[in-house]
Amino acid sequence: MGGAAKAVSLVKGFEELGMEVVIIGTQTGDSEDYRKISCIVKDGTVIVDDANPLELRELLQKQKADVLVAGVKERFLAYKLGIAFCDFNHDRTTSFEGYDGMVNFAREIDVSLNSPVWKLPKLRASGLGAGAYGNKRELIAMHESRGSAANV
Amino acid sequence: MSESYSTVNPCNMCMPMGTVLAFKGIEGCMPLFHGSQGCATYMRLYLAHHFREPVDIGSSALSEKGTVYGGAANLKEGLKNLIAGYRPKAIGIATTCLAETIGDDIVQIIKEFRIEEPLASRLPIIPVSTPSYSGSHEEGYAKALLALVETLAKRGEPNNKVNLVIGTVLSPADVRYLKDMLNDWGCSDEFILLPDISETLDAPLVEDMPAIPEGGTPLRDVADTANSRETLTIGGRFQKDFAGAFLEENFGLRSNLLPLPIGLEHTDLFVSRMEELTERRLPRKYEAERGRLLDTLADVHKYLAGVRVAVFGDSDIVVGLTRLLTEVGAVPAIVATGHSSPGFMAEIRATSAEPIILCGADFTDIHAHVGKGRVDLLLGTSNGKQISQKEKIPLVRVGLPNHDRVGANRQLILGYEGAGRLLDALTNALLEERSRK
Numbered sequence: 001m002g003g004a005a006k007a008v009s010l011v012k013g014f015e016e017l018g019m020e021v022v023i024i025g026t027q028t029g030d031s032e033d034y035r036k037i038s039c040i041v042k043d044g045t046v047i048v049d050d051a052n053p054l055e056l057r058e059l060l061q062k063q064k065a066d067v068l069v070a071g072v073k074e075r076f077l078a079y080k081l082g083i084a085f086c087d088f089n090h091d092r093t094t095s096f097e098g099y100d101g102m103v104n105f106a107r108e109i110d111v112s113l114n115s116p117v118w119k120l121p122k123l124r125a126s127g128l129g130a131g132a133y134g135n136k137r138e139l140i141a142m143h144e145s146r147g148s149a150a151n152v
Numbered sequence: 153m154s155e156s157y158s159t160v161n162p163c164n165m166c167m168p169m170g171t172v173l174a175f176k177g178i179e180g181c182m183p184l185f186h187g188s189q190g191c192a193t194y195m196r197l198y199l200a201h202h203f204r205e206p207v208d209i210g211s212s213a214l215s216e217k218g219t220v221y222g223g224a225a226n227l228k229e230g231l232k233n234l235i236a237g238y239r240p241k242a243i244g245i246a247t248t249c250l251a252e253t254i255g256d257d258i259v260q261i262i263k264e265f266r267i268e269e270p271l272a273s274r275l276p277i278i279p280v281s282t283p284s285y286s287g288s289h290e291e292g293y294a295k296a297l298l299a300l301v302e303t304l305a306k307r308g309e310p311n312n313k314v315n316l317v318i319g320t321v322l323s324p325a326d327v328r329y330l331k332d333m334l335n336d337w338g339c340s341d342e343f344i345l346l347p348d349i350s351e352t353l354d355a356p357l358v359e360d361m362p363a364i365p366e367g368g369t370p371l372r373d374v375a376d377t378a379n380s381r382e383t384l385t386i387g388g389r390f391q392k393d394f395a396g397a398f399l400e401e402n403f404g405l406r407s408n409l410l411p412l413p414i415g416l417e418h419t420d421l422f423v424s425r426m427e428e429l430t431e432r433r434l435p436r437k438y439e440a441e442r443g444r445l446l447d448t449l450a451d452v453h454k455y456l457a458g459v460r461v462a463v464f465g466d467s468d469i470v471v472g473l474t475r476l477l478t479e480v481g482a483v484p485a486i487v488a489t490g491h492s493s494p495g496f497m498a499e500i501r502a503t504s505a506e507p508i509i510l511c512g513a514d515f516t517d518i519h520a521h522v523g524k525g526r527v528d529l530l531l532g533t534s535n536g537k538q539i540s541q542k543e544k545i546p547l548v549r550v551g552l553p554n555h556d557r558v559g560a561n562r563q564l565i566l567g568y569e570g571a572g573r574l575l576d577a578l579t580n581a582l583l584e585e586r587s588r589k
């Protein structure tokens with residue numbers, strides 16, 4: 001999400017990282033921009049113009065996106081959906097241009113996408129009831145497995 | 153382990169100091185040190201500074217004479233003065249290096265005192281042997297809790313309660329949080345919380361200040377710990393002596409140990425255990441807190457990702473903080489505690505393969521390791537301030553002591569709420585540092 005030039009340039013960037021673009025859109029693009037975009041994305045990519053938050057949410061979930069590149073307004077929507085985020089707008093403090101910029105971009109995507117916070121259990125294992133007892137065992141198993149994994 | 157033969161700026165305090173924090177959590181209880189006056193003076197200074205409260209401690213004020221001929225007379229005189237001045241409901245006597253070295257028989261002296269002093273015939277007096285040349289305040293605290301149940305726990309009718317023992321020194325705010333949680337859960341009368349410093353070490357300013365701050369675990373509850381159905385100890389897992397084991401051996405109630413509820417997963421463990429014990433669901437308020445913590449973890453994950461942190465302080469608190477750092481994707485680069493225990497090493501290793509682990513460490517060791525590698529943040533007691541100043545690394549203050557900032561008595565680190573606040577503090581420290589550059 002963002003201006004058309006940014007959207008176009010990111011497609012190549014993601015390709016080089018071995019990632020797939022599943023949604024692409026801009027806030028300000030015109031028909032010529034969208035014609036260009038349609039030439040560079042793969043079949044099955046959703047192209048969307050000036051999506052509102054409800055549309056964006058639906059698309060992110062339907063297309064099973066792992067990471068969203070957008071601005072601050074969309075950042076917390078992504079987080080609430082458990083989706084990694086990369087700022088390509090006002091909040092960005094490093095350059096994405098050139099060879100060094102590509103490294104910054106890759107690092108930024110990596111940091112958010114591979115953060116352990118997405119693996120934390122959204123639902124708490126309950127200590128109640130027979131069914132819940134199994135959950136508790138799972139919780140303890142998780143507690144111990146993290147231990148043994150780190151010991152290896 | 154430290155390779156040095158001396159300790160410079162230790163990362164722990166002495167055993168008698170730990171006993172004060174346990175005794176201060178008992179209703180109407182006054183601590184008294186059998187030893188030279190300086191021991192009590194120093195602890196009073198140290199703790200008053202941290203809690204910003206008057207912290208009164210009696211002393212038998214041993215001099216040369218008492219040291220050579222035995223300290224019985226001084227101890228009895230000290231007890232008499234303490235009773236006359238404070239009218240305590242109980243007295244905890246901790247020995248010091250001096251008393252232990254001369255080998256005073258405290259139990260015998262107390263026996264004699266009870267006979268000689270009618271006022272003290274039925275007053276609970278709890279002796280605990282705490283030479284400060286061995287162990288740490290963590291051990292002193294655990295030993296005082298053990299001494300409390302050894303001396304006071306009495307078999308009676310089963311009460312169907314659970315003893316919730318706070319095995320590590322926490323802040324009054326942390327203890328208040330636990331009490332509020334039990335209240336909200338509707339089960340505060342099903343638990344005996346031991347000890348309870350929530351009011352005694354964070355007392356309100358009132359019209360007529362009582363000699364001993366109000367609050368603390370009621371003495372009848374300490375006695376009743378023998379009749380509970382179970383003991384759940386949170387923290388204090390790296391201590392040989394602990395109250396739960398004594399109650400299990402002598403009164404047959406099951407003893408369970410859990411990590412302190414610091415960070416998401418360790419709070420989940422605590423909560424699920426509490427659900428089992430109460431057979432009631434966690435109140436909605438705390439489910440919402442949990443959801444907010446997950447949200448905070450997401451909100452700050454990019455700021456803290458890969459940030460290298462040196463963590464130091466009390467063993468169980470350090471374990472919790474280390475776990476929280478791994479949950480958010482920060483790197484525990486150095487993990488240090490002044491207390492020595494193999495269990496601690498194993499626990500940290502199980503949490504993360506990253507850190508250099510320093511057990512029985514002093515601040516010279518910690519500083520040396522901070523100097524060797526990249527460290528972005530310090531997380532621990534205010535004793536880390538020299539490293540912070542010299543290396544120009546921000547220090548987020550957690551635990552005891554916090555001598556150069558206010559609010560230690562109100563600092564919450566437990567539960568989902570506490571974890572969120574810690575994440576805020578860590579992130580803001582980084583942002584503050586970044587904005588300076």
